[in-house]
Amino acid sequence: MDxxxxxxxxxxxxxxxxxxxxxFVLLPRLVGRGFGLTTxxxxxxxxxxxxxxxxxxxxALGLGLLANRKSGGxxxxxxxxxxxxxxxxxxxxxxxxxxxxRNLLSVVGGGLxxxxxxxxxxxxxxxxxx
Amino acid sequence: MxxxxxxxxxxxxxxxxxxxxxxxxTALALPDTLDRRLGFGLRQTAWGSFSLRSVGTxxxxxxxGLLTARAKGRPTASGWQALFGLALAxxxxxxxxxxxxxxANGWMSLTAWGLPVVSAxxxxxxxxxxxxxxx
Numbered sequence: 001m002d003x004x005x006x007x008x009x010x011x012x013x014x015x016x017x018x019x020x021x022x023x024f025v026l027l028p029r030l031v032g033r034g035f036g037l038t039t040x041x042x043x044x045x046x047x048x049x050x051x052x053x054x055x056x057x058x059x060a061l062g063l064g065l066l067a068n069r070k071s072g073g074x075x076x077x078x079x080x081x082x083x084x085x086x087x088x089x090x091x092x093x094x095x096x097x098x099x100x101x102r103n104l105l106s107v108v109g110g111g112l113x114x115x116x117x118x119x120x121x122x123x124x125x126x127x128x129x130x
Numbered sequence: 131m132x133x134x135x136x137x138x139x140x141x142x143x144x145x146x147x148x149x150x151x152x153x154x155x156t157a158l159a160l161p162d163t164l165d166r167r168l169g170f171g172l173r174q175t176a177w178g179s180f181s182l183r184s185v186g187t188x189x190x191x192x193x194x195g196l197l198t199a200r201a202k203g204r205p206t207a208s209g210w211q212a213l214f215g216l217a218l219a220x221x222x223x224x225x226x227x228x229x230x231x232x233x234a235n236g237w238m239s240l241t242a243w244g245l246p247v248v249s250a251x252x253x254x255x256x257x258x259x260x261x262x263x264x265x
Binding site: 025032035036037038044045046047048049050051052053054056057058059060061063064067068073074077078081082084085088089091092093095096097099100101102103106107110 | 168199217227
């Protein structure tokens with residue numbers, strides 16, 4: 001992957017994370033319902049805290065990727081750890097499959113999206129090494 | 131005096147990094163136990179286990195990133211620390227907003243009071259690192 005493409009991939013991943021994270025922070029109830037939480041559970045304060053915590057960390061990750069998109073070593077560390085984080089999300093999706101109240105579309109969709117994002121970030125991190 | 135402030139900066143950075151790793155690993159390995167103990171009300175659902183494990187991986191990421199960047203020199207770690215500190219500040223705000231909603235327990239109030247201290251330490255440490263870099 002050449003330098004320009006690495007920068008484009010990093011910027012795109014950063015923007016996607018900012019968008020997803022913002023929606024998690026601003027609309028925790030809607031996000032909870034969309035991912036299969038029951039109406040009662042999606043109104044619990046604790047559920048909102050967890051959804052917002054996920055959102056703020058995605059925003060922080062997005063900002064980190066964007067801020068370091070042009071730097072070599074520091075940017076590579078962000079990309080490598082982001083791809084490992086996506087691997088963790090894929091594992092979390094697989095482990096969530098046998099549980100009750102799952103929304104198959106969101107679990108499978110989330111797993112696939114995490115796989116694609118993780119592979120893109122890993123390739124971009126390799127491109128930064130060169 | 132300079133030595134003491136250096137030690138304090140190291141303590142904050144290492145504490146945050148290790149805290150992120152321990153909390154992250156716990157959420158990854160034991161999401162149901164964490165849910166029960168902290169009263170998130172997710173009740174072993176698919177989304178509950180996924181969201182807690184995802185927050186765990188991100189905490190782990192920030193912990194490992196902070197410790198790795200710290201090992202490479204303080205200026206690189208300041209970005210990680212500032213962003214982790216901001217995330218914790220929003221967590222605290224979220225706990226304040228939700229503490230009177232159904233299902234909230236004493237842990238949430240404790241977090242609402244405790245996290246701003248950790249977050250402020252992280253942000254102040256990050257600012258000190260950037261100042262050091264600018265010198």
